Amino acid sequence: MTVLIGLRAERRALVAALRAGRDVLVEGPAGTGKSLLVRTAAAAVSGGVVVVEGSAAVTTGALLGHHEPAEVLHSGFAAASFVDGPLLVAMRHGWLLHLEEANRLPPDTLNLLLAPLGERRIAVARVGTVVAAPGFRVVATVNDDDPSGTRPLGRALGERLVRLRLEHQRAEEERAVVRLHAPGAPAWLVRAGVSVTRATRRHPDLLRGASVRGSIDLMLVVRELAELEGVDLHVRNGPARGTILRACLVALSGRVTVRESAGRSAEDVIREVWEDELTLRVAAPAGPTTTVAVPSIVVRPGGPRPAPDQAHGPGPVTTVAPGRDLAAEPGGMPLTAGTRPGRAATMAPDGPGGADVASSPAAALTDPELDDLAEIATGTRGRATRRGRRRRLAGADPRQAHRLAVQIIVQRARLAPAGRRGTGRL
Numbered sequence: 408m409t410v411l412i413g414l415r416a417e418r419r420a421l422v423a424a425l426r427a428g429r430d431v432l433v434e435g436p437a438g439t440g441k442s443l444l445v446r447t448a449a450a451a452v453s454g455g456v457v458v459v460e461g462s463a464a465v466t467t468g469a470l471l472g473h474h475e476p477a478e479v480l481h482s483g484f485a486a487a488s489f490v491d492g493p494l495l496v497a498m499r500h501g502w503l504l505h506l507e508e509a510n511r512l513p514p515d516t517l518n519l520l521l522a523p524l525g526e527r528r529i530a531v532a533r534v535g536t537v538v539a540a541p542g543f544r545v546v547a548t549v550n551d552d553d554p555s556g557t558r559p560l561g562r563a564l565g566e567r568l569v570r571l572r573l574e575h576q577r578a579e580e581e582r583a584v585v586r587l588h589a590p591g592a593p594a595w596l597v598r599a600g601v602s603v604t605r606a607t608r609r610h611p612d613l614l615r616g617a618s619v620r621g622s623i624d625l626m627l628v629v630r631e632l633a634e635l636e637g638v639d640l641h642v643r644n645g646p647a648r649g650t651i652l653r654a655c656l657v658a659l660s661g662r663v664t665v666r667e668s669a670g671r672s673a674e675d676v677i678r679e680v681w682e683d684e685l686t687l688r689v690a691a692p693a694g695p696t697t698t699v700a701v702p703s704i705v706v707r708p709g710g711p712r713p714a715p716d717q718a719h720g721p722g723p724v725t726t727v728a729p730g731r732d733l734a735a736e737p738g739g740m741p742l743t744a745g746t747r748p749g750r751a752a753t754m755a756p757d758g759p760g761g762a763d764v765a766s767s768p769a770a771a772l773t774d775p776e777l778d779d780l781a782e783i784a785t786g787t788r789g790r791a792t793r794r795g796r797r798r799r800l801a802g803a804d805p806r807q808a809h810r811l812a813v814q815i816i817v818q819r820a821r822l823a824p825a826g827r828r829g830t831g832r833l
Contacts, residue, residue: 410587411447413580414440417573421448421546424569425503430524430545432509432565435573438618441548444573445505453503453542457493461508463556467519470494471531484533495531498523501542509547510557517564520545524567552615578605581619589626593641596651599685600625603655606680607662612669613676617662629654652681 411418424431425448433441449456459465471492478488497504506512522529527539547568549560576584581601586592601622608616629640632654638646660673669676 411440411443412583412587413576414444414573417571418444418448421445421571422451424571425449425452425544425546428544429569430567431547432560432568432570433546433548433573434551434570435549436552436575436615436618437550438620439573439575441550441573442505442507445503445546445548449503449505449546453501453544455500455502456505457497457502458505458507459493461506461511463511463513465512465516467516468492470516470519471529474533486534489531489534494519494523494529495537497545498527498529498537498539498543501540504543504545506545506547508550508557510549510560514558514561517561521563521567524564575605575608576619578602581605581622584619585622585626588623589630592626592630595643596629596640596647597626599651600629602684603651603680604659606684607659607677610676610680612666612671613663614666615664617659621659621662624658625651625654628658648681648685651685652678655681 421431421433421444433445435441446456459470469492472490472495473492474484474488475490478485482488491499494504496502509517519529523539523543524545527543528536530536545568547560550557575581578601581604582597585597585601589597601619604617604619604622604625606616607613607621610616629651632638633640633647633650636646636650638650640647640650655677656674659677663673663676665671665673665676
């Protein structure tokens with residue numbers, strides 16, 4: 408049996424609305440647990456649930472019921488020959504009627520609900536009036552991020568429903584959901600899979616990202632793919648990350664929607680997200696660590712660089728365990744220029760792009776090393792070659808070096824003093 412993880416406040420709100428005798432509209436993106444939430448809440452307030460899958464094929468007769476043709480031929484139209492539909496079954500037994508994806512139902516079918524919602528009774532031709540038993544409630548769920556084949560609910564129906572809005576669960580809750588469906592998966596792999604899936608929801612080229620179902624499928628696919636390729640997923644190395652990429656392309660590319668203006672394919676965006684989360688991103692440490700304060704570094708033309716251990720007041724500080732290899736972490740960065748044991752990497756505060764976004768290690772790179780990145784990214788021969796410093800990053804992937812250099816420049820630009828005039832390296 409599937410267990411509801413998280414959504415405690417939403418479950419209490421739904422149960423309270425049902426106990427108050429209200430019918431509820433539950434809205435939210437696909438994959439946020441709306442159906443499971445309804446079933447869990449129904450178990451607390453009702454004796455049963457009747458589910459109707461929303462589609463254009465659900466006509467008024469399919470929802471209300473119909474006369475059995477054989478009985479009609481034998482004894483004519485009578486109450487005994489009528490077969491109750493889902494609506495009448497729920498009304499007679501006092502159960503919960505769950506309309507799954509209600510915005511896919513035809514307008515005539517939805518209008519049939521107005522009398523049961525408002526008066527708790529409905530008149531059926533050749534049968535009579537059916538009065539709802541105590542406990543009868545209607546809960547409609549809607550995916551509000553999918554416009555294909557849907558239509559907005561009418562005002563008359565909306566006036567008879569109270570509304571509950573759901574959002575995607577927190578990262579730790581999504582990891583718990585994935586572990587429930589993929590037991591035994593390495594912890595770093597679960598973190599990486601959830602991180603990639605969540606990153607698709609905030610990518611600027613994606614109109615719609617993947618839900619937690621994408622993380623679940625990713626874990627299941629990568630497990631089988633690793634077995635076929637002979638890759639040990641317990642070892643965080645290049646082959647494991649490559650296997651994750653191939654699984655991401657299979658599990659996530661069909662779940663995302665690319666903006667038409669982006670001019671890219673879903674596979675290109677998924678590959679970029681994979682690079683950001685598993686290659687360029689510096690992972691936050693876990694476990695006991697030694698705190699090393701790192702000041703905010705401001706680049707001034709001709710000015711000295713602050714000492715790494717100089718205190719500059721309170722601010723966000725990420726701790727790094729002595730001897731910890733950031734490149735070996737989930738999402739670790741193989742470009743280790745300027746990173747040294749015991750030296751912390753600064754973390755950017757959460758911005759409009761979403762939480763869980765780590766900044767590039769701008770504070771850990773020296774000016775000559777930044778020149779190395781710029782030369783590798785652009786293919787030019789400048790100051791780095793003249794000083795013989797290119798050897799530090801000679802083995803880096805030019806595309807990754809270019810993107811890392813962009814991240815570093817953005818971070819340094821954010822730290823630059825506002826309103827300063829003149830020229831500088833930026």
